[in-house]
Amino acid sequence: MMKFRVNLRGFMATRYPLTLVMRSVTRTASFSSSSRAKWECGISMVQGASRGIGLEFVKQLLEKDDKGHVVATCRNPSRAKGLHDLQNKFAERLSILPLDVTVESTIEESAKSIREKYGSLNLLINASGILSIPDVLQPETTLSKVQKSSLLFAYEVNAVGPILVIKHMWPLLKIGGGSGTERDVAVIANLSARVGSIGDNRLGGWHSYRASKTALNQLTKTISVELERKKDPIACILLHPGTVDTDLSRPFQRNVAKDKLFTKEFSAQKLLHIINNVKSSDNGKFFAWDGQEIPW
Template sequence: MSAAVIIGASGGIGGAIADALEEEGAFSIVHRFARSSTGTAHIDITDDASVANAAAFVSKGDAPTLVIVATGILHDADNGPEKALKDLNAAWLTQVYAVNAIGPALVAKHFLPLMPRAGRTVFAALSARVGSISDNRLGGWHGYRASKAALNQLIRTISIEERRRNSSSIVVALHPGTVDTALSKPFQGNVAPGHLFDAGRAAVQLLDVLDGLRPPDSGKLFAWDGAEVSP
């Protein structure tokens, strides 16, 4: 038996993924980490020491063969996605990059070494289609787009290094679609009918995508329906 690790398990998607994995019963334990949690379940992905502490806790048990980073930030009480250059704010840009790109990279830094050096392993991070540079036709949302593009590039480079350690490893980014969570709440009015997913459905869709991936898929971005998204 092996372990699964969900980073961001207090969020809608992360919590639903953890629930689905526990219901499947394929892992000896499903570790749930979140910034809002206390004790050993606490993690701040923008803090290297905090991520290291979480990894050290996981290292005491069965090795993880699945790690999913289900974190992300699009807006907060004072800031939202920029509609124009005049809206750019250095402090907010820094925060968005820290959560959306740097954080998942720190998780990879500390958790990938815990995963087996042989056999199928999966490391996945939630990204977004708007992080695709070639798919950007509307502009705007500068910080969110750029931070997710940075994440996609990090996933690519991390996958290359991890392949040298374990040729059966899979490191990918996932686009969950628009999910009915606090992150998307202010922007759901523009979603086409049938394309707003509840968290439970989104979790199952993403896990189905992961189940269908193979080592040659490592380093890529996949949407909730299994389609590869161009960088």
């Protein structure tokens, strides 16, 4: 205490008015208190949130934790009707930001906005992904249909994009926990797919989608090793949502058994249960919707 007085009176007081020093201390204390209060409520980010399971993640995060805040990102917020409907209901707790995983500057801008408004994150869900686009990208049932453009496009969206999001959000993910969870670590959850497992590949085909999800798995695993080495209180995991009844899977549902085709509500609920109970020892693991680990 004596040292503090000497520093304050001997150094600070000779250069700055005491009132200015005290205002600075007050602002710092106020900011810390405010940041702590926001953190205790939990700040979650869902990337790829305009529709499908990403939108459902946002909905359930808002509904199941009446104090938590959610940042939802997508390419075209003005066209994201589902998000705007949720914002009308949860105006104080939902922020919508533009983010295109193929344009790194939009990722940087989102990170800057989150830092300025919230200061930190305790959950990042990368939910975006592509499987098919009419006249642009179609799953390849045979090697003869593989195209360089399809491989590169799927890789850019399904693998490169989520990793760039992690790169820019990582500095914000420094505190673990959050209300409504059992966690003592922050969580990065990347939506992958069982078809990305090399060990589980018995049918072949779907070259671009498989390869891009396998790349996502490897990149996520590599990040998890770095997080552990640096002793960051973050667990980076991969999740397989099952075959979910969304726009992504709809053209390919014909041969899916009814009990294997999940609603987005069911899948998001199962995955959030896994996320909310993640432990530091789960860092780098690949989980299916039912909590079972998937082989690499």
